[in-house]
Amino acid sequence: MKNKILLLLLLTLTIISCEKNDPVDDWARIGHVTSHTYWEIPSSTVNAGSNVNFVAQFYNSEHMLIDHMEVWYDVNERVELEATCPIVTFKYTKNSDVSTLVRENQRINSYEFKESYWSSDLRAYSVSSYFTTSNTLKQVEWKEMTEFDPEKYAELFPDTFETAFKRDLYVELNKTEKFSDLRKLIVDLEVMTTDEFKECTDSVFNHNINDWNYFVKDDCKQMIEDKYFALPFEQLIFDKSNMIYKLVYSKSYLLNATYRVIDISGATGISESKKIELN
Known part of the structure; x- marks a missing residue:
């Protein structure tokens, strides 16, 4: 009876994990080694609607074949409000600063993998590319x-x-x-x-x-x-x-972006998150 209960519990945990769709946790739990992934973005501030350039490096210690790469990001909206009374001699300002997640983390761009990306000097695959941003995320200001x-x-x-x-x-x-x-x-x-x-x-x-x-x-x-x-x-x-x-309204957007390397088994290596402010 105890074995049946334990089996049922394990099956339930497996179903919950699948529903969460956490690739890193899933693969780590069953013993797969994901690709080691690193990337750099030249500027943390870009104009909304423009492309964001990056350089990525990755390799797989188990020599698992790479299938493709992806860039994911979520979108956070920041609204800043400020008003000042210039009539009084002391400094009086009322402000509010609220950030809200307005778009869940999702895939933005997908990239084809090529063996030609291999660099003997770096002993890793090296890719220079870009990902897109939306013009609708342009900063809005109304002030003074x-x-x-x-x-x-x-x-x-x-x-x-x-x-x-x-x-x-x-x-x-x-x-x-x-x-x-x-x-x-x-x-x-x-x-x-x-x-x-x-x-x-x-x-x-x-x-x-x-x-x-x-x-x-x-x-x-x-x-x-x-x-x-x-x-x-x-x-x-x-x-x-x-x-x-003396009044300020500002609405801006912040992206939390990651670079992902997916091998043919489906295991996903995820880089550290990069914060990008949109103007």
């Missing part, structure tokens, strides 16, 4: 624009970005040491006049620093907060000195 497009902003940025930007900036502005920045922002953006804001402030002497600490009166706090959060987002990121909006 002279005119703010609310429709484009809504298309590229999540609703939560503006909310988080305003919320966290207001938290900073409510700190005692940043009172002058709160006053500057409220007055510069014409939310209140200097005199109106002054009517909403009070002060207390701080003996530790031998100076006055200014703050917003309790009965004015909600009113100022409401006026602040009613401000259009684009006003908070507008740089009057340079007449631009």
Whole structure:
């Protein structure tokens, strides 16, 4: 009975392994030696849609005949968002950087094997070739624009970005040491006049620093907060000195590529992965 259970378990593991289709693990488990594979790519940054040149070297210690070679890669999308408030004297920037696998690892190009690739000097097969990339993976940028497009902003940025930007900036502005920045922002953006804001402030002497600490009166706090959060987002990121909006959107793609050598038995030797950034 124990033998039957063990046999059933082994069969189940074999089926699961086949479904995963991990060639390196499969061949290593049953004792096959895969081809030793190495490759170099001159540049880790290329233009989307262009070919990527490479040089590969490989050999098989068991003298198993090579059938063909392949290049595989997955595609990762990276979206970077950034907004800065140039009105305040301290540095305030809200950013987001998210990478997502958008295309599973798959074969991109296949190459015919030739015995003429053998190099006596290297004692290995040596191949110079290229693989392709897609023009649809071109980098997209929208940044530091002279005119703010609310429709484009809504298309590229999540609703939560503006909310988080305003919320966290207001938290900073409510700190005692940043009172002058709160006053500057409220007055510069014409939310209140200097005199109106002054009517909403009070002060207390701080003996530790031998100076006055200014703050917003309790009965004015909600009113100022409401006026602040009613401000259009684009006003908070507008740089009057340079007449631009301090906003950045960037979507780019990263490939994780491998070179594969497949012998006539189906055993696959896989090179180390190369990271390639697309412009």
